[in-house]
Amino acid sequence: MELFETLDFEEQDLPLLTAVRAHGVAGRAWSINTDVGNLRSRLLTLQGYRCAYCQVPIDRDEVGHRELDHILPKSASSECTQAKGKSNAFGDRQHTFGYGQFTFEPYNLILTCKACNAFKKSFDPMRDRQGYVVSDDYPDGRQLLWFYPYSQRYSDHIERGDDWIYSKVTDEGDAVIRTCKLDKVAVLTIRFQGRALALASNAGNLRLALMALGTQVAMGNCSKTDAHIALVDALLLDEDQAIYYLNIVTNYLENGNFSDLEKIERLMAAALERAHVSPQVAADVIATVTH
Template sequence: MDKIIFDKQQLQFISETISCSSFTYKNWGDDSLLDLRCYIRNYYRDLQQGECAFCKNDLSIVAVGNAHVEHIVPKSIYPKFMFEPKNLCVICADCNQIKRDQEVTRNIPNTLKKPYVKYPRSSKPFLIVHPHFDVWDDYLVKFNGFYVGKDDHKDRKGSFTIYACGLNRKLAKFGYEKEIYSDDDLMEAARQLIESDNLITKLNALTNLKKIINNE
């Protein structure tokens, strides 16, 4: 994923902001940073094609309520990385709330394996699936709304991301019900798609095929 590029004026503003002795990570939501947050949000929302970087659910395309700027390495643990372009992405309201609650209670997981003076430039130092360095599908799979980590990787990034972002929050609240589809269901949907002359029937058959193939 391409990192955001700040212009000269934005870089000067960031420099002046972090040089202020009273500025801490808790000031991230200040009105003075509103324009910068908006710029970051719009950039990554477009780059991520409207998907949350962690759960891959839809972001709001226009409103800000379901598109929050995220610090991949927590700003409360590493405030020096608060404006680092590769530490920024956009996440949904639920992922944001879970991580915010962790930050407030000081239980937020550290996403780095060890302390770093400079921001890492590769995937290896991170415990979490990093939007800039990792391919999400290499570490996670979403099945019927349930997230599973592909833990054939030694670093178990998939499982850590599920834990850190509470990805299985729907499962925890409502439980898991798998809708079973048989081969007969698949053949019938395919038959209707191919043989029917009715447009509505074809559309319904196509929808059913997608559900069966995607295990929805």
């Protein structure tokens, strides 16, 4: 699964965008109506089933797996004063007067994971909050201190390493990283290892857990470190076993052929017959089909 880069609505989407905007023209309160729900599903497809901010895969179109984020917050935050609402200091940006006129503006809506949306909260990314005059014209992406997915490329603003380490490329990328806490190792550990642990636990046995986690690693959806920790915690393997098994499966998924698949099947058969299979035993099992 490739990383999400940028969003580009197509001509076929124009009726949907018009239908969503009509709710704002009618002065309706924010709700996930049929039109908004259709837009959410369309965004899920256009974003390649990934969060726009952290790139974590969004597995299902269900509450708890995805959220619609208003890039410019739709409502005023509580306890927002004139001073804080007009301040451009980063620490004051959770205080906002809100931008109600863009509540149903499709170009102000983006799909995120639940964690990123929860951390973003009411963050106001308008670059100059002192001089901006409220109007019904949605601002150009360059007026935002934020990665704007409708006109910018993710990789031009945020670099994501193989082990899910995020680095800023621009100030706009830095704002996303800091606000969504992508620079907090402890937060990322909980987020990504929790995902891997859920996969391993739901699999129920070593065969399914290895294939599920190996696939996630091969697709770049989680790191090998997260996967092997999940195997240790969910299936009570020791660390050497987890690393050994995972390397075999990921090597097959990335470079494998039918002989590699046969090795895995022999290993899995042995593993299912024993409570624990040591790396040495696994190596012996694999050796029986190497010639």
